[in-house]
Structures are given as structure tokens and as C-alpha cells.
Amino acid sequence: MPFNKQYPSVEDLRTRAQQKIPRFAFEYLDGGCNEDVNLHRNTSDIRELTLEPRYIRPYTKSDLSTSLFGHTYDAPFGIAPVGLQGLMWPNSPKILAQAAKEHNIPFILSTVTTLDIEEACKITDGKAWFQLYNPAEEAIRNDIIDRAQQAGCEVLVLLCDVPTFGYRPRDYKNGLALPPKMSMANILQILSKPHWALQTLKHGIPTFETLRPYQPEGLNLRQLGAFMDKTFSGRLNAERIKPIRDRWKGKLVLKGVASVEDTKAAIELGFDGIIVSNHGGRQLDAGESSITALRKIVDQYSNKITIMQDSGMRSGPDIARCLSAGADFTFLGRAFMYSVAALGNKGGEHAIDMFKTQLRQNLEQLCCERISDLRSHLTN
Numbered sequence: 001m002p003f004n005k006q007y008p009s010v011e012d013l014r015t016r017a018q019q020k021i022p023r024f025a026f027e028y029l030d031g032g033c034n035e036d037v038n039l040h041r042n043t044s045d046i047r048e049l050t051l052e053p054r055y056i057r058p059y060t061k062s063d064l065s066t067s068l069f070g071h072t073y074d075a076p077f078g079i080a081p082v083g084l085q086g087l088m089w090p091n092s093p094k095i096l097a098q099a100a101k102e103h104n105i106p107f108i109l110s111t112v113t114t115l116d117i118e119e120a121c122k123i124t125d126g127k128a129w130f131q132l133y134n135p136a137e138e139a140i141r142n143d144i145i146d147r148a149q150q151a152g153c154e155v156l157v158l159l160c161d162v163p164t165f166g167y168r169p170r171d172y173k174n175g176l177a178l179p180p181k182m183s184m185a186n187i188l189q190i191l192s193k194p195h196w197a198l199q200t201l202k203h204g205i206p207t208f209e210t211l212r213p214y215q216p217e218g219l220n221l222r223q224l225g226a227f228m229d230k231t232f233s234g235r236l237n238a239e240r241i242k243p244i245r246d247r248w249k250g251k252l253v254l255k256g257v258a259s260v261e262d263t264k265a266a267i268e269l270g271f272d273g274i275i276v277s278n279h280g281g282r283q284l285d286a287g288e289s290s291i292t293a294l295r296k297i298v299d300q301y302s303n304k305i306t307i308m309q310d311s312g313m314r315s316g317p318d319i320a321r322c323l324s325a326g327a328d329f330t331f332l333g334r335a336f337m338y339s340v341a342a343l344g345n346k347g348g349e350h351a352i353d354m355f356k357t358q359l360r361q362n363l364e365q366l367c368c369e370r371i372s373d374l375r376s377h378l379t380n
Contacts, residue, residue: 003354007342010314010335013351017341021196022189024174025088029337032281033166038289039281042312045289049321051377053366062363064356066371068106068306068329069155069251069272071127075356076371077319078106079348080310080333081131081157081255086114086206089341090199096336097123099348103356108157108331109210111144111232116209118151126152131255133159133232134240140214140231145247147210154250157275161256163235166283199344238269245270253308258293263301273306273328280311280333291325298326316358323371324378 007013018026032039066076079100085092093115100107101124109120111133120128130148135141148156175183190197200206208215215227245252254266255275266274276294278287290311298307309322310331319330332355339354340347363369366377 003350003357004343004346007339007350008354010338013335013338013342013347016343017338020193021088021341022186022193024186024189025196026341027170027174028084028168029082029088029334029341031168031170032285033168033283034285036281037285038278038287039285041289042278042281042291043314043318046291046312046318046321048380049291049325050379051320051324051362051366051374052379054377055367057367059367059369062360062368063370064360064363066329073106074104075352075359076323077313077330077332077355077359078129079108079336080331081108081110081113082333082337083110083112084114084206085110085337086203088337089344089347090196090203090206091345092337092340092347093120094123095340095345096348097128099352100124101127102349103352105352106155106331111159111210112208114206114209116212117144117148117153119209121148121151121153126154128153129155129157129253131157131159132244133162134236134244135232137231138243141244142247143213144210145244149249155253156244156248156250157253157255158236158241158244158271159255160236160262161258161277161279161283164283166279168282238265241269253306255310257297258287258290260296260300263297263305263307267301267305271305273308275308275310275331276327277310291322294322294327295325302326316355316360317362319355319359320362320366320374321378324374326375 007016064075066073079096093113097107097120106129107124108129108131109115110131117130130153251272253273253275254271256277256279257263257266257274258278263274276290276297278284278290290309294309306328308329309327310333313319313322313330313332314335322330336351339351343350368374368377
């Protein structure tokens with residue numbers, strides 16, 4: 001399905017999403033932490049990179065296909081895990097999982113989103129990846145891992161960049177929770193967005209479906225924080241990782257890597273890949289951009305571990321820049337959620353086709369036949 005030409009960019013989708021969903025949902029999706037410095041730095045630093053075309057070289061056509069963990073995907077990007085997806089747009093994780101299946105790109109399901117492991121793997125024919133927030137209790141950890149394996153999931157993504165919850169002022173003010181806190185302000189916001197409200201009625205109040213067997217109902221923001229602090233431990237070390245590596249039989253990826261030191265540790269601990277990420281600028285506002293960390297890591301560990309990246313990409317040219325800087329694969333989160341919030345059931349396929357079109361145009365303009373050739377086009 002070709003993308004909707006009325007929304008040819010992520011900025012167009014973002015504007016439409018803001019018009020269609022309640023402010024508390026949009027601000028959760030759109031915001032970073034503290035003053036949003038690293039949120040904006042992620043994108044601006046990517047866009048400092050420039051690529052050099054080679055117009056006279058022999059050229060036939062550009063191929064977007066990319067091999068990763070024994071599977072050949074149709075493009076070098078996938079859908080990153082996002083929490084609370086059903087709050088931002090009802091049924092959105094199912095929409096995105098289905099679109100990922102149709103376009104043969106990876107879809108990563110978050111532990112704290114509104115679709116369970118079993119349904120995600122069913123929709124994607126076992127091709128979904130699962131991102132694990134590390135449970136503090138061994139029994140819960142083992143049960144979630146076993147459920148993912150039994151559902152057919154082949155890649156487990158272990159999150160390391162949430163040792164604490166990010167300081168997000170807008171979420172505090174909005175009383176963010178599932179269901180959202182029914183303050184007068186939030187009620188008025190919902191009433192002003194009838195399409196969102198009707199879709200929520202149709203699909204039901206969103207809940208943390210994977211966590212349903214373990215989680216009390218109706219938590220507000222403070223209670224949610226207490227539950228997550230009690231149930232999950234984001235602070236990882238070799239002792240906590242080893243039983244996960246031993247129990248999980250598929251590929252294991254560490255997400256949230258932002259340093260050379262953690263990359264070295266990931267290799268020593270037997271991870272198959274890393275995702276260089278700063279959680280979309282939502283955890284450490286004083287941190288480096290994802291692309292800055294990527295370049296340091298690639299300099300030392302390229303070809304020693306699969307190096308992927310998320311955070312800050314909002315276009316095909318952004319994806320091309322990150323691949324040219326050494327990323328083996330890329331993931332986008334907010335961009336896909338803007339698209340689903342803007343266009344509903346058509347949003348997943350729209351965004352994928354739009355990014356494929358933008359990326360292909362860049363490769364054709366550079367006279368670059370393969371994704372792997374992009375690294376030779378980076379000028380700075």
C-alpha cells in the first residue's frame with residue numbers, strides 16, 4: 001500500500017497525531033525527560049552527518065534488504081518497543097505488529113505495552129521480538145521468558161537503561177496511568193477527541209497485557225512506579241544476566257547501551273547484539289546522543305557484535321546517516337506511533353512505506369546499490 005501523500009513526513013504525522021489524541025497521551029508520546037535536551041540532541045546530531053554521492057560509478061539499482069540474525073528483512077529498520085501504546089492510540093500494537101509482518105521488518109514488543117507476548121507472536125507468525133524489563137522476582141522472570149519461547153519468539157531484548165524512572169514533568173502533571181487519572185482536565189481532553197474516545201470504547205481500556213497475571217488493577221502514576229520498582233529491577237549485572245542467558249535459547253540483545261564499556265561487557269556476557277539507545281531521550285537528559293555513542297562503539301567493536309541503534313531517527317535520510325555511521329540495523333519508535341495516532345489502522349503500513357521510499361531515494365541519489373555500501377559514503 002503506497003503511503004498517503006497528504007502526510008509525507010514524520011512532522012506531518014506528528015501534527016495530525018496532536019490534533020487527534022488527548023493532550024496527556026500526546027505529551028507522553030512526544031516528550032523526553034527534564035528539559036528535553038537529549039530528545040532534540042538525538043536528532044540534531046544525526047543530521048550533522050553528511051553523505052557523498054558517486055554519480056559516475058557503475059550502478060544498476062538499490063536493494064534495501066538486510067540480513068540480521070539469520071533472517072533477511074525487506075528494509076534495514078524495524079519498529080522499536082514503546083510502552084503504553086494503547087493509551088496513545090487504541091489497538092496500536094496490533095496495528096504495528098500486523099504492518100511489520102506484511103512488510104517483513106522486525107517488531108519489538110515492550111513488556112509494558114498493551115498487547116501480550118502470545119498475541120504479538122501469533123500476529124507476526126513468531127517473528128516478533130520481545131523486550132524484557134528484568135523482573136526482580138525469579139519466578140516472574142522465568143515465567144515471562146518461558147511464555148516468550150513457547151509463543152515462538154526468537155529474539156529477546158534485555159533492557160538496561162532504566163535503572164530508575166526518567167523524570168518526566170508532563171507525565172507527573174497529567175497523572176499518567178492506565179486508565180488515565182480522571183481529573184477534570186483529562187476528562188475535558190477526552191471529550192475533545194471523540195474519535196480517540198470511540199476507539200477506546202471499541203477496543204476497551206488498555207492494560208499491561210503481558211503483566212496481567214502479575215499486576216494489580218487500576219494503578220495511578222505513583223502506584224505504577226511503586227509496582228514497577230517492586231516487580232522489576234532495571235539494574236543489571238553479570239549475576240542477573242547469566243540466568244537469563246542460560247534460560248533463553250534464542251538470540252539475546254542488550255538494549256540501551258550507551259558506552260564502549262557496556263559494549264565490552266555485553267560481548268563478554270554472551271549477547272548476540274546490542275541496541276545503542278538512550279531510550280529516546282527519556283531517561284538521562286545530560287547524556288550523549290545515541291549517534292555519538294554509536295560512533296565510539298563502532299570504532300572499537302564493529303564486526304565483533306551486531307550493533308543496532310534507535311533514538312532520534314525521523315526520516316529515511318536519518319536512517320541512512322545512522323547506517324553510514326556503522327549501525328548494522330536501526331529501529332524507530334515515536335515515528336511509528338505518530339503515524340498510527342494520525343492514521344489509525346493505516347498508520348503502520350503508511351510509515352513503513354514512507355520510510356522505504358525516502359531511504360530508497362537516498363540510496364539511488366548516492367548511487368549506492370546495497371545498504372552495506374553506505375559506510376563508504378560518509379564524509380564526516
